[in-house]
Amino acid sequence: MELDPVILSRIQFGFVVSFHAVFPVFTIGLASYVALLHGLFYKTGNAAWERLAAFWVKVFAVVFAMGVVSGIVMAFQFGTNWSNFSYASSNFIGPMLSYEVVTAFFLEAGFLGVLLFGRGKVPEGVHLFAALMVALGTFISAFWILSTNSWMQTPAGVELVDGHFFVKDWAAAIFNASLPYRFAHMAIASFLTGGFVVAGVSAWYLLIGRDVEANKRALSMCMWLLLVLAPAQAVVGDMHGINTLEHQPTKVAAMEGNWETQSGAPLLLFAWPDKEAQTNHFEIAIPKLASLILTHDPDGVVPGLKEVAPDKQPPVWFVFWSFRVMVAMGLLMIAVAFIGFYLRRGGRLYHSRPFLQTLRLMSIAPFFAVLAGWFVTEAGRSPWLVYGMMTQQEAVTPSLTGWMVLTTLIGYFLVYLVVFVTGSYYLTRVIRGGMQPELPHDEVETAMRPLSAAHESLDDDASRTVRS
Amino acid sequence: MEMINLTMIWALIIGFGVMMYILMDGFDLGVGILYPFAPDEHARDVMMNSVAPIWDGNETWLVLGGAGLLAAFPAVYTILLPALYLGVFLMLAGLIFRGIAFEFRFKSSRNRHWWNIAFSGGSFLATFCQGVVVGAYIQGFATEGHVYVGGAFDWLSPFTVITGLALVVGYALLGATWTIMKSEGEVQEWAYRITPKLLIAVLVGFGVISLYTPFVDEYVRERWFDHLGVFWVFPVLALCCAALIWRATSKRLEGQPFVATLGLFLFTYLGLIFSKWPYLVPPDITLWDAASAPESQLFLLLGVLFVIPMVLGYTAWSYWVFRGKVKEGGYH
Secondary structure, eight states: OOOOOOHHHHHHHHHHHHHHHHHHHHHHHHHHHHHHHHHHHHHHHHHHHHHHHHHHHHHHHHHHHHHHHHOOOOOOOHHHHHHHHHHHHHHHHHHHHHHHHHHHHHOOOOOIIHHHHHHTTSSHHHHHHHHHHHHHHHHHHHHHHHHHHHHHHOSSSSSEETTTTSSSHHHHTTTTTHHHHHHHHHHHHHHHHHHHHHHHHHOOOHHSSHHHHHHHHHOOOOOOHHHHHHHHHHHHHHHHHHHHHOOOOOHHHHHTTTSSOOEEEEEEEEEEETTTTOOOEEEETTTHHHHHHHHTTTTEEEGGGGGGGHHHSSHHHHHHHHHHHHHHHHHHHHHHHHHHHHHHHHHHHTHHHHHHHHHHHEEEEEEEHHHHHHHHHHHTTTTTTTTEEEEEEHHHHHHHOOOHHHHHHHHHHHHHHHHHHHHHHHHHHHHTTTTTTOOHHHOTTTOOOGGGGGOSSSTTTTTTSSOO | HHHHHHOOOOOOOOHHHEEEEEEHHHHHHOOOHHGGGGSSSHHHHHHHHHHTHHHHHHHHHHHHHHHHHHHHHHHHHHHHHHHHHHHHHHHHHHHHHHHHHHSTTTTTTHHHHHHHHHHHHHHHHHHHHHHHHHHHHHOOOOEETEEOOSTTTTTOOOHHHHHHHHHHHHHHHHHHHHHHHOOOOOOOOOOHHHHHHHHHHHHHHHHHHHHHHHOOHHHHHHHHHHSHHHTTTHHHHHHHHHHHHHHHHHOOOOHHHHHHHHHHHEEEEEEEEHTTTTTTTTTEEEEEHHOOOHHHHHHHHHHHHHHHHHHHHHHHHHHHHHOHHHHHHTOO
């Protein structure tokens, strides 16, 4: 069997980046939540906020550490598997990715240590400031990455000379056409992820009757937040879709499973897109709805996949179904947010066990939505790596052979499996450990590593206090 | 002219970053390499505690160097990573395993044994791969334009295996002299005992590589023998450092062995750079061929000049906080 280095490299990059993306999307939302809790404590002096902040900052520390470990690999993937792309676009992506590193170091050197270990050691105002700076820093980090990605979707401000991109206009390249929509969509996604995880954990604490007062407050806050943000995400997503329709019509055609350019295009609830036959099987459709959503006119024209040759079309089936998973998760989140509002009005938000159980399950929904959304936008750009300018085939490392990629793909899978299993297992222990006050620690314990902010033992034999 | 200056500044920054990485991650990797040979579990606790608070700060230089290379000297990034493809994977796997072992060994007791293996195995693997990279760098890379055209295992040769093993011994020496500085009693005595043995092994490796290098690389041979007067400075200074290590260890001095070992590494590193200068991807690509566009180098320079003093300050501060001997029970 012939192993294709391009396909395997795509699978490898997809795997590594998906695994990595789960962590920052959560920490970005959680950092803002922690900053909010610190702000509330600073303003009201209510100890419940401080307890919540101290607990969630531990969770933040563990997830942040896992994000850093998985992120190191990302920094090398561009060179190992996509060296032609890295070389061609280095004038732009080099400084952009480096600025992300610079931001992360700035954040870690300046404020993360104070946030994680400063409680009781620095004035609460300074602690709050550190929390705000960490929250801001996570957004700045995300900005560089999303700008780079958006540039690959809607390239601007560069000139291609002898296969090498030269930046002619930094502002145009950085603030390219899809960045505002992608950034807003991801920022809200991060808040939704943080919100649903906090809501799910709070619901679990309420179900078992632990720290009821603090967790009622946490749950109440989250449900208000989700009530606003879940529908807002649908609106922003719609705007993002319209932006994509303008710049990457083929991607939208794949999302809709729309082969022919047509006015009054139907919305497909179910279909089996078949790229070989260039058609769909088993369609269940609502007439004119796709045109209405995309052009805000029931008779608007929606471009079809057949506008481009089959070898310039993305993997339609994958994009089509990823999009449906994302939308389904989004609708589910909106429904849960509204049910929560309804229960709150009846005074049953904290007592309805079926609802609290639902919230527990829902804490994983945003992760599925985020990954599915990225599958849509990344696979939907294919076969292009830099849209309209460089294909994946041109971008891959020339010296790479299929078995080399397969070897490292299996290798990264095994390494990440260990990291993920250990990290998740430890995270559940931190959450089970709950919000009991921390035992006093050794004075010298100001180690700056994120994970040393959490003290739960990894297995049952180690006592909580020994060397923790 | 402006471009030359920017490129030179970047060469200094990257060169400085790589040196910082070798010196700083070198001793904590060395501690991991010595782990299986430590006399007992108590010694292992002390050794791990001596590097636990600072090791990840040491690794920031690797990330900064990697990202900086892509931005300032993309040809290096896009030739070396494909050429070292499998070696890079092994190095990353080693660094990751050892990173999580740092975090979880102290949080675990029943499975501590497994974390010990992850820590020492990961340290050994990462170091060996880095040594192989040095050897592969001396050998040079098969390129056409800015594209690597060699095979999957060009980086693995008898020469690179020797450089790999030499770096393992070298980092172990850094780890041993670091342990001397940070420990007391039996652990320190053990470190004193192994230091001379490691030093001899390092010098043997040093000699073999020096004799071998002119045969794998013609450019270096010409350079060395054409500029004898200048180039012998570095090996001579390195040998002086070796003598200092020997003397300080037999006198049971605490700080000097480590400082002298840093010197040994520094002069070896400088010697290597000057042997290859101005080639950044031997044998064909110079500093200036590998550079990115001047506006890109300038754009990033602003941020880096801002963050490097911060990283240095933060590093100095954390070393200051954790100065002195490892206390009983550790920093954790």
